Amino acid sequence: MRLYLIETAQKGMHWMKLTVDGNAGHGSMIHKDNAITELSEAVGRLGRHEFPVRVTKTLRSFLDQLGDALGTELDPEDMDATLAKLGGIAKLIGASLKNTANPTQLGAGYKVNVIPGQATAHVDGRFLPGHEEEFLADLDRILGPRVKREDVHADKALETTFDGALVEAMQSALQAEDPIARAVPYMLSAGTDAKSFDDLGIRGFGFAPLKLPPELDFAGMFHGVDERVPVDGLKFGVRVLDRFIDQS
Template sequence: MAEPGTGEHGIDEQALDEVVRFTSELIRIDTTNHGGGDGNERAAAEYAAAHLAEAGLDPVILEKAPGRSNVVARIAGTDPGADALLVHGHLDVVPAEASDWSVDPFSGEIRDGIVWGRGALDMKSMDAMVLATVRAWARAGVRPRRDIVIAFTADEEASAEYGAGFLAEEHAGLFEGCTEGISESGGFTFHGGSGLRIYPIGAGERGTAWLRLSARGRAGHGSKANPRNAVTMLAGAVARIGAHRWPVRLVPTVRAALTELAAVYGAEADLDDVDGLLVKLGPAAQLVESTLRNSANPTALEAGYKVNVIPEHAAAQVDGRMLPGYEDEFCRVMDELCGPDVAWEFQHRTEPLGAPVDSPTFAAMRAAVLEFDPEGHVVPYCMSGGTDAKQFSRLGITGYGFSPLRLPAEFGYGKLAHGVDERVPVDGLQFGVRVLDAFLKRA
């Protein structure tokens, strides 16, 4: 039975309208993060803070640099002895080239039941769900069991230096009592074939290892023999890194994902034959195949300035990712692949994460999804990339990826997030805010 003052599904009709409007209006605020400190989230932060204030909260806006704005607010729970829960979402988005899109990427256009624009999935829709939920609670007089700290952050799409990293370093007191947190990259519909709807919940992340490789050789004329050619030495290391086949390392979250996905597909969970098991998982293999091992992908090369001059220096960048417990192996292998002539260093490093999949919080997320899609299948998974949860983990906060959305089969979350024509269905947003409301009341 619905709670007093709420709609049929536990949250009022105004919230179902607001989550759509807020998503559209947030998209219209251009918060493009170009990296290197080039971004401005101030207008979006003021927008979010105003809506939180209207719900009776006392939000604060915090900046490390002008325009790089973060918002933090706390909802007091009914149980003062309970641990607090962090609910966080980032306000910045990756760039969008308007000429590639079917619509203006910052229009927030709502057409044929779809909200279009950069950030529709990543992750202004989740920001909108949080705002709509909090406001619905204020209207209905709902209070959660545990304190909930809400954080809207800057700079997640770059280094988090101006966002969650800054908050964790300079404003840790705002997160006092928080032991767990939820944010992006989980709780969305993944279509697994044959009508299967799978909802992966993030319970781990590979660590980030962005590397810079450098080779120092002997400069010289391009027509002369030169055994100390920096370009040649660097190219050899880059080729070895790109061709390296990292060994399978099954961390607990990935083991749990494989085991539960095998049950969904009625397959034996033979973890000694992972390649064979992936075949049996069909499309759902995509949820685990990038987190079976460490990885390192060369992404940029820098060398030379004239065709007939052998340069003294050459450099490259590599996007590395490390599984929990296998950081030392990553470093050892990079030493071997680079060899004695190429040096490497971390440009940006964050630790890998793991979260328990047998916790009451995970169970509450699972129950909330299944309440609104009883035929769905909720499974844990490890994210191949990273989120702001890495920054908040420095405060002892265990992070989960849970920003619920029901998506139709033609919407691929991984394809549209950061992609062209990013968009989200209206009914998917309304499903998401219902699920988020139900979870936060249970958590």
């Protein structure tokens, strides 16, 4: 059996700017209202926070499909054990289990002997379908009252079911090129133009078939300096997509 992921859901996003205002002053003085200190502590709390696992419809469907393929029932309450069985796709699936908020930028000050009056940070926040309000409430609780939070960019989450003629055509095209192929649904932790198509009432799937060697840390290369796919895997994907288009 070889698993191929078909995207049926996407997390929503809140790219945020965090700001703390304090009192500017001379770096040689005792200064208890330091904006950098306050913001750093808040960012540290956020970056280390473990959001809880939430069993979305997509995760439940993924576990059902995978459990059927493995011949065992998979417990959503024991996702560590499930992820350990998934090899290279564990990073992709793990990111779809819970809300996330990763600090990505920090900014403050202009001179080493001047305490700045303001410090800022940027955070890449992603939330599961149906859990946006919970996510924002958790953010405010973790950050505390001194931190001003504002969106730089926000977009909705998406989720559809793993069924229909298009899904059947994807599965058929995969198995024609790889007889041990098994298509399973998953949630993308990032976002695509499917959100815009959803605004038009168009149901969307993410289907980019690649035949990857099990030892390749594919997800670990995303946005890296050498992000790539194997040539043979890409050629496989072209053949599958060609079949899929013909069948659809």
